[in-house]
Amino acid sequence: MTDFLLELRSEEIPARMQDKARDDLARLFTAELEKAGLRADAIVTFATPRRLALIARDLPEATEAVSEEIKGPRVSAPPQALEGFLRKTGLTADQLVERDGVLFAVIDKPGRDTAEVLAEAIPAIVRAFPWPKSMRWGEASSSTESLRWVRPLHGIVALFGDQIVPAEIAGVQSGAVTLGHRFHHPGPITIGSAADYAEKLHACHVIVDQDERRTIIRDKATALADAVGLELIEDEGLVAENAGLTEWPVPLLGRFDEDFLGVPPEVIQLTARVNQKYFVCRDKAGQLANAFVCTANIDAADGGVKIVDGNRKVLAARLSDARFFYETDLKMPLEEQAKKLEKIVFHEKLGTVADKVERVAKLARWLVEEGIIPLPVGEEGARSAQPSGK
Structure with missing residues (x-):
């Protein structure tokens, strides 16, 4: 069983987007694994202003071989139905299996190297990423087919164990090199595997967690x-x-x-x-x-x-x-300020903001009269009990 590390390094990711981005990365990655019949023992995600990272624990070296059975037409079906089924499955008539007058296609799918699955998954994840706001950049940005990312994407680290998973997205090649802190350690850092990722970055003034x-x-x-x-x-x-x-x-x-x-x-x-x-x-x-x-x-x-x-x-x-x-x-009493609300439309069918205030005041009075909330005491309490707030 082997760990997989993926780091997507870009220009600054807004702080408000980072938590959801971590969730989206884990979700998209899990979906890509499931398509190939793979499952990680655990998935950990990290986000900093300059990187979004994922570590998948204990992945198998290869997917398992599977046998898929597809139900086809009945033996008595017209020749056109049989021809369409053969085109769909890519088999010949003598490769079909008959059971109870129904034809079945049994397709054996051999196992695949996990690294191969990951190499296909990385571009799919990046291109499907649902950033709330994203951008295009560079010469390729003139095309609507160009990559969209939250900020320009500059680097990809993809390691399955200590081996680089080859992938390329919009001219950015995957590798084992990332960058440290922008000021304390702006130079390149070579990551050995998922096991030393956080430790090496910490030594270069980056806390990924x-x-x-x-x-x-x-x-x-x-x-x-x-x-x-x-x-x-x-x-x-x-x-x-x-x-x-x-x-x-x-x-x-x-x-x-x-x-x-x-x-x-x-x-x-x-x-x-x-x-x-x-x-x-x-x-x-x-x-x-x-x-x-x-x-x-x-x-x-x-x-x-x-x-x-x-x-x-x-x-x-x-x-x-x-x-x-x-x-x-x-300089202007609150009562005078409140008159300005009569000139602000709250909703075309609900009147002005002043009308809204009146409704809220009536609701507040009802809550007090019904004993649902206690009446404030003193002068402020008396003022708050008035529908107009006066």
Whole structure:
């Protein structure tokens, strides 16, 4: 039994597409194996910004020989029916088997080398890959028949055991050579087999296992916050996104101007998360702190000082914009802002957004009156109970 390694190396794969791409790769590969009567003991997939990889464990060296039986026409059928059946099966009349007045074709299919099956499967998988968005590139892109991939495909590693599985897709030949980290080890790396794939890449500053990268980001970011007496605000979606943006994740803690804390914490967190992919922190009292954690993709010689400073400046610009829009909104009372909803069409058959708000308010009142949800107390509770929100 032998392991098979397939790596498809390209330009940057968007982080949001990587998990589904891993699932699609495993699904398409399994389907191609099943066509040939093969089954892997286990399939493991990996994704980084620059590569999509699969390892299939314990594949046999060859497929088993099989005998396929195809039912044909009855012996008494017209000659045309027999001729059509012979053309379909590629047999002669004397090779057919008769049982109970019915003719059968028995076709013996010899076993095939697994490497041969894999060589055919690789192009089929790549060309059938269902990326949400894909592109064509190069001179061949003028044709609609050219290869489509999420980003330009640059390399293929295909090893069955320690043997290269020959395949060619749009001029890209399979081999045993890949590349390491873009900055720490941009040179070629020769992979020996599936067994040393992750280890060799790790030595060249590439962590192929997305779960390992997520653990590093989560644990290191938490430790950085703890070290300065703060608590990291957990965000698994952001952990996954940062892992999808880096091959060698290095979390770094920075500070922003305390004056920005006058902006609502939700605005700060949204700005840091959506625009910059940063984590934010809170103090022991649960209040948002003027600290953020960014994730670099390199081990900087200065320990990340310049990286943090650059990210701090970018975040300051983002927060400055957020504060401007927040303070601008405060100049107009919420009741006045709500009137603008009367000019926004929600749906041609359902009226404006203001009409939608009225319906939601009525539903909220009914939920309270029926005792399904408790009524908020105080002034805010009284306001929320009004259909208009006034």
